[in-house]
Amino acid sequence: MTESPRPKPVILLVATAESRDVLENEFRGRYARDYDVRTLLGPDGVLEPAGALVAEGRQIALVGVDHGLGEVALGLVDDLRKLSPSSRRIVLVPSGTFQQALEVLRPALAVGRLDTYLLIPQGPRDEEFHTAITEYLSEWATSTSTPEVAGVRIVDDGTQPAVAGIRDFLDRMGVPWTRYRPDSAVADELFAEVGSGAELPLVSAFGRPTVVGATDRLVAAGFYGAPSDLGDDFVADLLIVGAGPAGLAAAVYGASEGLRTVVLDPEAVGGQAGTSSMIRNYLGFPRGVSGMRLAFRARLQATRFGARIFTGRAVEGLTLGDVHEVSYDEGVLQTRSVLIACGVRYRRLGVDGLEALVGMGVYYGAATSVAREMEGRDVFIVGGGNSAGQAALHLARFARSVTIVVRRPTLAETMSAYLVDEIATHDDITVLTRAQVVDGGGDGHLERISLADLDADGTTRTVPADGLFLLLGAEPGCDWLPDEVVRDARGFVLTGRDVPKELWRDGLPPAPLETSVPGVFAAGDIRAGSMKRVASASGEGAGAVSQVHAHLAAARD
Template sequence: MNKPAIVTVDDDPEVLQAVVRDLRQEYGENYRILRADSGASALEALEQLKLRNQSVALFLVDQRMPQMSGVEFLEQAMSIFPDAKRALLTAYADTDAAIRAINTTKIDYYLMKPWNPPEERLYPVLNDLLDDWQATFRPPFEGIRVIGNRWSPHSHQVKDFLARNQVPYEWMDIELSKEAEQLVEYADCNKIHFPLVIFPDGSKLTQPTNTEIAEKIGLRTQAQQPFYDLIIVGGGPAGLAAAVYGASEGLRTVMIEREAPGGQAGTSSRIENYLGFPVGLSGGDLARRAVTQARRFGVEILTPQEAKGIRVAEPYRFLQLSDGSEISCHAMILALGVAWRRLDVPGVNRLTGAGVYYGAAQSEAMSCKDEEVYIVGGANSAGQAAMYFSKYARHVTMLVRGNSLGISMSQYLIDQIADTPNITVKTQTSVIEAKGETSLEAITLKNNLTGETQTVPATSLFIFIGAAPRTEWLDGVIERSDRGFILTGPDLLRDKQHIKGWNLERDPYLLETNIPGIFAVGDVRHGSVKRVASGVGEGSICVQFVHQYLSKVL
């Protein structure tokens, strides 16, 4: 934790040096001693301290200074650090002014010059002031602060990126926080450039991309080597499992993830049927544990980084990345996962990130406190989200197209939802429009049986309506089903003949694509079971097929 500061201001260099000497001697172990030779320079320093979210415990300021007196400085400093204790250093002639300052500007104390010996005339007074300050002091948040508007899609993107990458941050809504307004002023930021992201060292970015944030906080976005034994594309449960098993068995392994490790499963608020966790765990917890495990075995993780193309030049496979670079390998595993299917009704695209969200946007949970939340979908992800948001929202309404939850949701979730008084399930109901100018204000619902419609007020709509693979970038290289899922193993046989492009005498391994040495696992694979445990299983066993492939080509 950063030490709180004691700030002393005096225009006389000899006096300032003497004050600093005495303060450091008594308080240097527990406080930072900062000096300034004028009120103006001190105010500039205070603004930088505020941007770094550091604390000031005490001001010790000379009264008689040119341009700005001690009292005038303290009046302005109070607006920046209102809880700091305030003491004036005065000469005998300024005693009356000091007494008036105690009454008018809430100066805590005044000290006469000279203060020697400090053990008798300085430290006892300051000790009392510092003890009073410590009694109510609450250490500030030491991390990234994000300032913006709740209904800004760009602000939501930043919050979601940080949350999913397990980076602590503090959200400050410009509409609700006076401190946020103050920081924006000190950072000299125009509100049209929100969000403003302030880092612990006081540096800042406006409207940053995920890559800019990643570089600033130390995430790796570029590969350290041009060649690897194994490249894994995708950092969900299947990709993480493959990374752990590949690296632990001696393969030089790199994993590329376009958003954040954990994939879609990483956004799950609670996974209660994963083996070995009887009380359940969140997707974020699972991702964090898996990333720690992968890094312990030496896996290189690139995030955020996106794959854009694959080419083959025997015996190597090359992966082209979005930053224009290219890395190569002996073997590759595609663990691309799936993305939430978009709700194609009027208003939804325009309001995405401004009240309409895909998946369990846990970064928005606190903003939904005591509000009505609507959730579209009837599978496990929707049920987990309903249970999660019910802890914050006044009421949660699930909108389900089918006639019950039993079609696609696990029974344990159905039972939990039934036992939660502030969750209502509306079956045979669809959203047909989202309304609002700059943020979601209402949604129009349709009863699928009667055709009746109604428009209800809404500020938060979370959508879970199935998933689709993002595999268009594999066109012409990797064979896929008509729905875009990657074909592997037996699915590559047509009329007992290998699919076009397979050039080996042996059959493809169970998880191998039409390109020898390139495998697919998890939700992106045609015919896979869409469960976290099965993804982890496929990622784990796929490494054995990688070893078999490498034993024949190396």
């Protein structure tokens, strides 16, 4: 018996009588094959049919509201967000009123009441308009919709914590996946290959051998090749440790300028930035971009220039010399220069009851792939940085309630103003200040956490919790560095004039991004004094390449 086809996602348009035909022609002409385009005349009679779609279980991918409806347009956007929080929300502006509309729409956009505003097309082939629409549909599909394309197959029984990390890795790499139960036909096929008693989870794709007892690192290493493929006599010009914004930018510039460039990372590309559901303040992306999509594009760009990027490869040591040797979990690579761009890692909470449930309701990082499973549930986020704010906004599209727990008296001390303002507009997001998670537990999955009130002598209360996302700030991830690479008291790498003067060469400081060791550079969050922002990390990664060129030229001379 074949399954009935899944209903198409809905594009819901709320139009005036004047704009109805234009909007229907634009959207049905482009999107009717893959989406169910519905048009409602506003402002009356909109919420009831929209609510009926939601009650039927239909997914509303995008909502477009004509600003020509007047003052009620933004109110309709707010009401539709409550009905379908995961929908992308766009206000469509008639050309004759665009300038006046901006005075109302810009403040609404700044606090997240809508995703963007667009001028209604005035003629055929308005590709700028449709570029924006397809970008939002793509973001909705990758973050909200269940994949419909056959991709990676995961077999598990729901009790393997490693599955959460595997799914998060695949989502960040832009790879669709599907889960199967151990009694499914797909499971029978994979067990026939690896043996009936094989350890779960099983992961299979791309014609490669099935990974048994899979973890995110095993999947990464199995699917994306090994540094040993480069050959025993390979010597890189530039070896980059870390595939976050700094490392990816360096890979693009290094490879494009003819350097033999290799990148090693123990996880997916993107670093912590790659887990961000939406970055709104990155130059050149006026409508925002998810960390996953930014990392995916950078990876594609770097590999097209010839950079070799190996995920699932943890660097374990650096041996210094005229040609440096970087040891990783399965071997050694030689390189003439090294860029340390491994970023930072989240601090551990250190609560035994919660550490035991990591992957089963407790997650370090944003874990955007898990957000869909939080629908109708109560979740908590610990952390007050931008990543925590972005995670809260993303989870609010699904969860019944989201609570941000911070030790400080306000979010404004550590979070960008645009995120603080947007969070304030969400009825479903609560900010709990001067508080700390001190305990928690559950039977095989998170069920409860205990919160201490830091203003009341640590008085605690226990509350139900279905998800706990820990974004606890940063600590450097470079324990593998030798002592010759000098770091500050917190473990961040010193560069340029911050290197102690007694280690300067010929009375001159190292280059601005060079460490205390010639030919070893640092960029991004791992560098002492860095801004801890995506844009600055990207700039440092790109800037490091020119200093690598100078070092290589001096070495040749």
